[in-house]
Amino acid sequence: MRPDAAAKRDTFFAAIGSRSLLMGIVNVTPDSFSDGGRFVAPEAAIAQARAHVAASAAIIDVGAESTRPGYTPVSEAEELARLEPALTALIASVDVAVSIDTTKAGVARVALAAGAAVVNDQWGLQRDPAMAVVVAEGEAGLVIMHNRDDIDAAIDIMDDMRRFFDRSLALADRAGIPHHRIILDPGIGFGKSKAQNLAALHGIAALRGYGLPVLVGVSRKSLFAALIGATDVADRLIGTLAANLAAAARGAAIFRVHDCAENRAALTVFDAIERA
Template sequence: MAGAAAARRDAFLARAGKHPLVMGIVNVTPDSFSDGGRFQEASAAVAQARRLVEDGADIIDVGAESTRPGHQPVSAEVEQARLAPLLGELVAAIDRPVSVDTSKAAIAGWAATQGAAFVNDVWGLQRDPAMADVAAEAGLGVIIMHNREEVDPGCDIVADMRRFFDHSLKLAAKAGIPLSRIILDPGIGFGKTRAQNLEALHRLTALRDYDLPVLVGVSRKSLLGPILGDGADHRLIGTIAANLVAAAHGASIFRVHDAAEHVAAFKVFEAIETA
């Protein structure tokens, strides 16, 4: 990993867990649930990354394969073809670390050569057997997200998350990834019922004993719809409300589409928490 990416990685990790940090989303896919097709061109993706940073984002997460429910998986070749025209330019355009949202070791390793500082793996090092070793060798920070192949309404979702994280952390340790480079994500919206998603947010304190930063990605997700009804404004209000609750329960990194609104909300949150 180049010196600039490593420095940005370490500076971000030094702040994680101490203050609410905002991860801005740049999807370069044609089919993401919220903004699919909007940022596929390099100029649009770079402009969006700059806009998110100007709005206060602390890190930018770039994804080239949709992971929404019912998504169509793509090959590593397609994923890299979507990223290749823009990732290096995007990294150079902003003074923030860049994370690549992928479960493919080949993409993570290639992204590191383009200046990415983190890999955001929605299968927590467990889908691609090479992911942990590649991330370790490249020096990437790792976001380990909980996921399930099938929804099981009867399972204790927090117990399941802990089993998943324990396995992922063993894989990370075996590969030589330091704990200081790991972030946990409960995987809101992935392999869970709506009730389990809400329970996972409510019980985030059950993850505190890992002593690792916790990232929450609930931005604009459909689980918020039945609570407030449809509409863009409702999705934003619901997202901010959910993220403030998550912050109160121990989360410290928030993957969002709307950076400015969250930065403002967290300023108020911290002012009250530290009064």
């Protein structure tokens, strides 16, 4: 890993636990559910990343393939074509770590060479067999997200998450990925019913038993349409804030969000109360 990226990586991981941290989302996609098409142009992506950092984001998460419900998968070549025009300049434009949101080892390898410091894998090393080696060789941090191909409302989602994380952590261990550079994500909105999403959020405290930081990504999710009737994405901020505060109370450390300023204000109040 490049020395500048390694320094940003280490600064990010060292800050975990000192306060609630924000991961600012930058989607360079034409079809993301919340902001598809808004940040495809490199200038727009860079401006959004800078705005997140100005609002106290500790890390920027860049993704070039939508994973919204009903999304159309793209090839590695297409994902890189979307990503590469902005990535190097974006990384150079911010003084915090940048993570690459991808399930493809080839995309992760290119992003790490460009200066990304963390791989945010929505399949937790279990979709692309080469991903664990790429993360290990790149000395990257890793977000392991729980995922399922299909929703099965009959299963105990916490048991399923434990089995998934056990497999992913075994893959990470075999590849030589250091334990202290791993973050767990319960994968809210991925392969779960409404009840299972709520159970996953409620069960965050149990996930802390792994001794690893927990990241939560509920920002603007369709869960809030089901809970509070917020069918318009623009109306889901208050639901996002409520869910993130509930997650913080259960031990979540990092929050992947679109609206950094508002989440920073809410979590600053939460942190002040917790420290009082």
